[in-house]
Amino acid sequence: MASDYLYQQLESWLLKGIEEQRWLMGDRLPSIRELCKQHGLSKATVQHALQRLEAQGLLEARPKAGYFVALHAKTVKEPISRSRIEAPRPVTVSDLLLDIMRRSAAFDLLPDLHAGELPSGIVTLNRSVARALRRQKGDDYQYYDTPAGDAGLREQLSLHLLRRGWQVDIDELCITSGCQHALFLALMATCEKGDVVAVESPGFYGVLQLLEQLGLQVVEVPTSISTGMDIEALEEVLKRWKVKACIVSPAFSTPGGALMPKDPRERLLSLAEQHDLAIIEDDIYADTALGVVPDPLKALDQYNRVILCSSFSKSLSRDLRLGWISGARWHERIIKLKLVTQLSSSRYLQQGVAEFIADGSFAAHLRRQRHELRERRDRLIAHLRAWPGDLRISLPQGGLAVWVELPDGVDTLEAYPEALDRGVVITPGPLFSVSGQFRNCMRLSFSHPWDKRRVEALNILSAVLVPHG
Known part of the structure; x- marks a missing residue:
């Protein structure tokens, strides 16, 4: 009876701390050793109290990291804003996007804050690249790489993709200068000026930039912030207009981290065959999965219609500028287009x-990154839930950002200059559409630690966007 009382006492104390927000969602609780010392309890008693709270869904045990306050889907209202289907139109991207990119603020509220130590994975990567540079021989520096890219890297990518459920030969892969370059090649290979391309809405603004530069028209397909492109809406679009290509991100699409279930994926591929459609898969966020890494859509492609595009920029380093593409029935044309647009990539890089991949360092880096991203996601959502007003927030299982739907009447475009005057850069919702929708929405990234300065930036945003009273 005495031991029962002790573990219940600790359980009540921990529960009260969670309810009073002594620990926010995503926060790590004191270690078992600390709790034993603080409360004068045995290890078994402390573990029993923690396991009871875990069974209630209030705590989450993470291997080699401890117990964390769990984030529940029930505690977060999912954004409900959906785009409307409109006729295809030319694309004009807002100059505001250029301003955000000039400030290097696509994934940081405070881009001028360069704090923290270099992650161990990046240190190891730098050493691997340095060793490759030291291995240069003779006049190697006077020769270009092969058009498809280094065979060794393509071999490692092939093995990496095999672990995700897709068996691909290295001859089906081509190295690019990032995912944006891969998407550019895919559009050039499948479309001509004036063609119509279907995109997610809200969706990736970088795709809209490419469509504008290539003189392509866009039709926006309503997209769920949790399950991705609405395939029924796409089917309606395909019945009404001749669409040449469809760009989708089945795994954790930006801006909200949607993950497309298997049935819609299969329906999408069937529609592609039925309507002679190229599917361009933006797979860049898959390796940021907080749990199981989803298979690529390409793994289901029986018709050779899916062009897979990805890179290391979201899972490893923005500065690396190495991506890859598998071009399906358009692959040879894509390799020729690479010669025109890039010529070759750095062999030593x-x-x-x-x-770095072959010796297991990339896998180790991803394991560490997933723990960090989950904690940062949970901390961000905990802070947002403290804002006034009726906020709706996505709960992504991967990716680097959440989609925030603010109360009606809030205009993130109008708020941009005021936030900027106060030192904070936001990414307004209308940038993720060509039709001016989502004015009361914004994307917020959790790719950086929530230190004191960034928490202060969130508090500034709260005052700017949803002021009290």
């Missing part, structure tokens, strides 16, 4: 990254 590719060799360094290949070594």
Whole structure:
């Protein structure tokens, strides 16, 4: 009876701390050793109290990290804003996007805040690249890489993708200068000026930039912030207009981290065959999965219609500028287009990254990153839930950002200059559409630690966007 009382006492104390927000969602609780010392309890008693709270869904045990306050889907209202289907139109991207990119603020509220130590994975990567550079021989520097890219890197990518459920030969892969370059090649290979391309809405603004530069028209397909593109809406679009290509991100699409279930994926591929459609898969966020890494859509492609595009920029380093593409029935044309747009990639950079993957360092980096991203996501959502007003927030299982739907009447475009005057950069919702929708929405990234300065930036945003009273 005495031991029962002790573990219940600790359980009540921890529960009260969670309810009073002594620990926010995503926060790590004191270690078992600390709790034993603080409360004068045995290890078994402390573990029993923690396990009871875990069974109630209030705590989450993470291997080698401890117990964390769990984030529940029930505690977060999912955004409900949906785009409307409109006729295809030319694309004009707002100059505001250029301003955000000039400030390097696509994934940070405070881009001028360069704090923290270099992650161990990046240190290891730098050493791998340095070793590759030191291995240069003779006049190697006077020769270009092969058009498809370094065979060693393509071999490592093939093995990496095999672990995700897709068996691909290295001859089906081509190295690019990032995912944006891969998407550019895919559009050039499948479309001509004036063609119509279907995109997610809200969706990736970088795609809209490419469509504008290539003189392509866009039709926006309503997209769920949790399950991705509405395939029924796409089917309606395909019945009404001749669409040449469809760009989708089945795994954790930006801006809200949607994950497309298997049935819609299969329906999408069936529609592609029925309507002679190229599917361009933006797979860049898959490796940021907080749990199980989803298979690529390409793994289900029986018709050779899916062009897979990805890179290391979201899972490893923005500065690396190495991506890849598998071009399906358009692959040879894509390799020729790469010669025109890039000519070749750095062999030594590719060799360094290949070594980094081969020795297990990339896998270790991803494991560490997933723990960090989950904690940062939970901390961000906990802070947002404290804002006044009726906020709706996505709960992504991967990716680097949440989609925030603010109360009606809030205009994130109008708020941009005021936030900027106070030192904070936001990414307004209308940037993720060509039709001016989502004015009361914004994307917020959790790719950086929530230190004191960034928490202060969130508090500034709260005052700017949803002021009290």
